[in-house]
Amino acid sequence: MKDMMPNTKEKIYGAEYVTRQVTVSGRVNQPLVLTVDDLRKMEGAEVAGLTMICGTGRKKGVIDSYRGVLLSAVLDRADIILREHHSPNWTYVTLASSDGHWALFSWHEIFNSPVGERAVVVFERNGLPLDEKEGEIGFISGNDGRTGPRRLRYLRHIGVHELARPEE
16 A cells, blocks of 8 residues: 555555565575465465454455465475474564565464464465455465454565563
């Protein structure tokens, strides 16, 4: 979205935000650079009949389907570094888009809860490639109660991080 003033209803999107690849880096053994073609070669996932609900709880509409790859499958390919038994408790994942939006997930949300079952790096909407309003690659967290806040257009980066351990 370009230069959107607070309380503006109309969103403006542009070709300058379109992403042609997504990178995966951070606490991984295998950093990745993935294009839509790369994602298509991975096991697919679909989120169908998705009701879009914004952060305020207002229903924004229904999307027939999104197609892509589970975030967990992308992270498995990157091979997250877990140094010890409790590492998942300290590990989190960030997703960033080229329009300045981002989302945050704990390791447990992705790998140990129903949220991860429909957290999808997407490249198709309703059977067609994503258009200029979403970029070639996006993201949806289909099992969130409010699906809008962690929906990303123009996904460009997935980062894996570990929190500093608290003092005992």
